[in-house]
Amino acid sequence: MQKRSFTINGESVTYYFAGCFSMLRTLADPAKTVLITDENVFRHHEKRFKGWNCIVLKAGEAYKTQETVNSIIEQLVELETDRSFTLVGIGGGVITDLTGYVASVYMRGLRFGFIPTTLLALVDASIGGKNGIDVGVYKNLVGIIRQPDFLLHDLIFLNTLPDAEWVNGFAEIIKHAAIKDAALFRELEANNLTYYRKKKKEACRLIERNVLLKTRVVLNDPTEKGDRKLLNFGHTLGHALENQYELSHGEAISIGMTYASRLSASLTGFRQADRVIALLDRYELPTYAEYDKERVFSVLKMDKKKSRDQIYFVLLEKLGKAVYRPLSFDHLYETL
Numbered sequence: 001m002q003k004r005s006f007t008i009n010g011e012s013v014t015y016y017f018a019g020c021f022s023m024l025r026t027l028a029d030p031a032k033t034v035l036i037t038d039e040n041v042f043r044h045h046e047k048r049f050k051g052w053n054c055i056v057l058k059a060g061e062a063y064k065t066q067e068t069v070n071s072i073i074e075q076l077v078e079l080e081t082d083r084s085f086t087l088v089g090i091g092g093g094v095i096t097d098l099t100g101y102v103a104s105v106y107m108r109g110l111r112f113g114f115i116p117t118t119l120l121a122l123v124d125a126s127i128g129g130k131n132g133i134d135v136g137v138y139k140n141l142v143g144i145i146r147q148p149d150f151l152l153h154d155l156i157f158l159n160t161l162p163d164a165e166w167v168n169g170f171a172e173i174i175k176h177a178a179i180k181d182a183a184l185f186r187e188l189e190a191n192n193l194t195y196y197r198k199k200k201k202e203a204c205r206l207i208e209r210n211v212l213l214k215t216r217v218v219l220n221d222p223t224e225k226g227d228r229k230l231l232n233f234g235h236t237l238g239h240a241l242e243n244q245y246e247l248s249h250g251e252a253i254s255i256g257m258t259y260a261s262r263l264s265a266s267l268t269g270f271r272q273a274d275r276v277i278a279l280l281d282r283y284e285l286p287t288y289a290e291y292d293k294e295r296v297f298s299v300l301k302m303d304k305k306k307s308r309d310q311i312y313f314v315l316l317e318k319l320g321k322a323v324y325r326p327l328s329f330d331h332l333y334e335t336l
C-alpha cells in the first residue's frame with residue numbers, strides 16, 4: 001500500500017494506492033458509516049459488505065438523478081445518519097458522483113470517501129471533487145466541487161469488471177495521454193487491453209500514473225478556471241451524444257475525441273489525428289457514430305462550457321499538448 005496526501009483548494013484528500021478493502025475499518029468506523037454501492041458491485045462482492053450499513057442502488061447512468069438522490073436521503077434518515085457519519089461510495093463513476101453529491105448536501109455536508117471499482121472511476125471520476133447528477137439529457141447539469149476525505153484502491157474489484165467497462169476506462173486514459181503525456185501515449189500504442197488486463201502490476205502502475213496526472217491538473221486549477229478545462233477533451237460532443245444515444249461514457253467521449261482531433265487538424269494544424277483515432281481503435285473504442293445533427297446541436301447549446309454564441313472546445317496542438325479555444329456555434333454547426 002502506498003499513501004499520498006494532497007490539499008486541493010484547502011481540502012485535504014488522502015489516496016491509498018494498492019490497498020485492500022479491509023483497510024476501510026481504519027478509515028471509517030462501521031457503526032458511523034454508510035456504504036453506497038450498486039446492485040452489480042454488491043452482487044459480486046457481497047461478502048465484503050457484511051457488518052456495514054449499506055445502501056444498494058440500481059446500476060447505471062439512468063439512475064444518476066435527483067430521484068435516486070431523494071431515495072438515498074430517505075434511506076439515510078431511516079439509518080439515523082447524522083453529521084458524525086461518513087458516506088463511502090463503492091462503485092463506478094455513477095456511484096462516486098452520487099455519493100459525493102449526497103454527502104455534500106445531506107445535513108449540509110458529511111465526511112465521505114470512495115472505493116472506485118471501475119477503471120474509469122479509478123483513473124477519473126473519483127478524482128478532483130466534481131460530483132453531480134444528470135437532469136434529463138443534460139449530463140452533470142447539477143453538482144458541486146468538494147473533495148472526498150480519502151480514496152482507497154483495491155484492484156481486486158477489477159476481477160469482476162465486464163470487458164466493456166475496461167474499454168470504457170481506456171477512453172479516459174487515452175484522453176489523459178493525448179492532452180498531457182506524450183510518453184504515456186507511446187506506451188499505450190506499444191501495448192493493448194489484454195496486456196494491461198493480464199499484467200496486474202502494469203495495470204496498477206498505469207492507474208497510479210493517471211491518478212497523479214489528473215490530480216496535478218486539479219491541483220493547479222481546482223475550480224476549473226484554466227488547465228482543468230483541458231480534461232474536457234472529447235467531452236463536449238461526447239456528452240451531447242451520451243444520453244441521447246445510450247452510448248457508454250467511454251464510447252461517447254471516444255467519438256468526441258475523434259471529432260475534436262479532426263477539428264484540431266483544421267484549427268490548430270494538429271498533425272496526429274490519425275494516431276489518436278488508431279489508438280482509440282486499438283483499445284476497441286468506437287470512432288464513428290451516426291447522429292441527428294439538430295438534436296445534438298440543441299444539447300450542445302446547453303453545454304456548461306458555452307457563453308452566448310460561443311462554445312469552448314478543447315483541441316490538440318500536438319500529442320501531449322491541448323489548448324482551450326472558443327468556437328462560434330455557427331462554425332460548430334457547419335463542422336458537425
Ligand code: NAD
Pocket residue numbers: 038039040041044059060061064091092093094095097117118119120121124125126127128129130131132139140157158159160161162165168249
Ligand atoms: P458506472 O458507475 O455506471 O459503472 C459501469 C458499470 O459497471 C455499472 O453497470 C456498474 O454496476 C458496473 N460495475 C462497477 N464496478 C464493477 C465491478 N468491480 N465489477 C462488476 N461490475 C462493476 O459507470 P462508470 O463508467 O464507472 O462511470 C461513468 C460515470 O462517471 C458517468 O456518470 C460520468 O459522468 C461520471 N464521471 C464523473 C467524473 C467526475 O469528475 N466526477 C469524471 C468522469 C466520469
